[in-house]
Amino acid sequence: MNLLGKVFILLPLLVSQSVGIIRIPLHKTRSVRRALSDGLTFEELKSAAEAAWRSDPSPTPSIPVEKLTNFMDAQYYGVISIGTPPQPFKVLFDTGSSNLWVPSIHCSFLDIACWLHHRYNSKKSSTYVQNGTKFSIQYGRGSLSGFISQDTVTLAGLEVLGQQFGEAVKQPGLVFAAARFDGVLGMAYPAISVDQVKPVFDTIMAAKLLPKNIFSFYINRDVKSGVGGELMLGGADPQYYTGELHYLNVTRKAYWQIQMDTVEVGNTLTLCKTGCQAVVDTGTSLIVGPTHEIRALQRAIGAFPLLMGEYWIDCKRIPSLPVIAFNLGGKMFNLTGDDYVMKISKMGTTICLSGFMAMDIPPPAGPLWILGDVFIGRYYTVFDRDAERVGFAPSRKKRVE
Template sequence: MLRFVLVLLIWTWTSSALVRIPLRRMPTIRTQLRTQGQLSEFLKDHRPDMFNRRYAQCYPPGTPSLRLGRSSEKIYNFMDAQFYGDISLGTPEQNFSVVFDTGSSDLWVPSSYCVSQACALHRRFKAFESSTFHHDGRMFGIHYGSGHLLGVMARDTLKVGALTALNQEFGESVYEPGAAFVMAKFDGVLGLGYPSLAEILGNPVFDNMLAQKTVEEPVFSFYLSRKGGDRDPQGELLLGGTDETLYTGSINWLPVTAKGYWQIKMDSVAVQGMSSFCPQGCQAIVDTGTSLIAGPTNDVLSLQQLIGASPTNIGEFLIDCARLSSLPHVTFVLGGKEYTLTAEHYVRKEMFGDRELCFSGFQAVDIVTSDGPLWILGDVFLTEFYSIFDRGQDRVGFALAKHPAAE
């Protein structure tokens, strides 16, 4: 009987310490726009320079996030975001779907006072219905790669799975111009980066959970499946630890080199073991909010040529679907360990009418920092490798993800 009680206590402790957040894979904004024949026009209208000129007069003078150069600092690419999960805010609970994004640090959802078309198509936070709501009064602006939002600050009770964070600071978006957020399948974003990355003053969600001791360990981890549909799980965020059943082999740990993004040192990138990029080492960030793998323009354009990808007139790169088995492997070396992607891993397949199109999973993005240009390891990489984010020891871990044989 005593053994049974001990087992029950251990099971109760572990089940409360680790909280699983199911993630759903949804069509990206880019895919939706392409299907509707609107992608080219959208990309033209949402270039940061044109977008700023068109909408700058709609914001209060001196809005920090509209300053020249700010758009290049925020690299969250919601056009290609695929994995969303659920949270709730307020008392009683109001539910929202969000991107759990390691490439940003803010939490925001649409407000019931929002005047933009995008908000009308998404769930909106009703402050007046929550008994635990606290008005803040500060304004904020966040400039993402292809969109900009403005809002007001608030505090309320947040629930993520079985975890509760009291007095969580978040943004209520009141203005989301342009068409970007209209197409989004998610309501808002929950950032999991370091506090220094936040536009909104105050503790990011995971920091608040750590301060309130709602997670047993200062660790969270991601598993992303290769396929959508009815597979279970399509993806999973685990708060408070890791799940050994979702990966195989040992974990390779890399220290965080700059505490903003989850930034690490990458030893090199090679195509078929021959052509090496950043041979002296370079910096990379691990970003669940970006679907693709991104790098400096010159390197990525050379890489596209080596994998046989041809440019389109809107900046994407197409690959002949019949040639996938003959395409070279691309290997990332991290902490002395090789992480190899085959063409089946780095090519994105989409149906356009009755045709299957194959797109390169690499894109050119120039992000210059004091440590040099950054590479971005997005979901194309993270689908193949289980990722662990350790705030206690400021490190990122990778292990080979387990995928069903059918995938």
């Protein structure tokens, strides 16, 4: 969906169709933003924060208005395959978009991002069907473009026949060149699919390949763990969460959009005072909100503005940081400082960054909050297409075998 360090590598599993939950292990990697900023030392980052704070302690650096899709902070990825025999691709499973695309063997020699990643070659697939319709997806100031093709897509042994997808021949800027993923597999609704291409999960639904038209995410944000989590197709696994799932109806069948009642920052600040819309997005690492509200939140938790929209927090302050509570359907979903502060280690030094970022999403899609992996990592999340709802329950640690 919209553009901090983790990757899902899907390990192919031999499974039967329509016989239960299909499990896709997730693995970790750095985000694009983290990779691009790694050229700076922590001392330089801290100096930038202090300089920004001295110049103006209230506003953050200028933040551009962007579309919802922005993969700078995407963290979790997995491996799918396309074609016969299978050609593997690392993809971002993104509930904030609906199209599947991967780099094409036909990309330009000048497209650095394309040549740094796996490329689909239709000539090597016996199940390829030509389409050729041109497509273009806008990302910030540039656009990703190419053409539509059709082939068999395989997810952990589950074959999705006749799936249309994009072969990208042009990828803009440094974002995709620095990304560890090859492409994106969108898991949002058909309404936002470019060129009305049927999303992969909708093709799965039409073919009745799963016992339930549900998928769920367990994300492990423990930086010391080598396990990234798991994507489950066809249901939810109670071994990953405690208590009962709390469901909210989808308010607009485009993104996985729900109603949020308020956001409480300790006992001192209330945001989203009259209610607001929120999107649950596995393609965004952070929790994102409107600029004026995120600025107020960052001030309330004592965060200093850094470069590229990030905020620095003194790691010693984590135990005393306020609880931030999200009121969803009358139930409070709490995040502590340990939940919403990210610890980044480099050369024996640790820096702590706020898990919140400002971004103004213009109408008609916005304004919106985005509940990304900082939230999903604390709360196991179920996406239910049968009942058109999203479910949350507190996550618990479980090793993915």
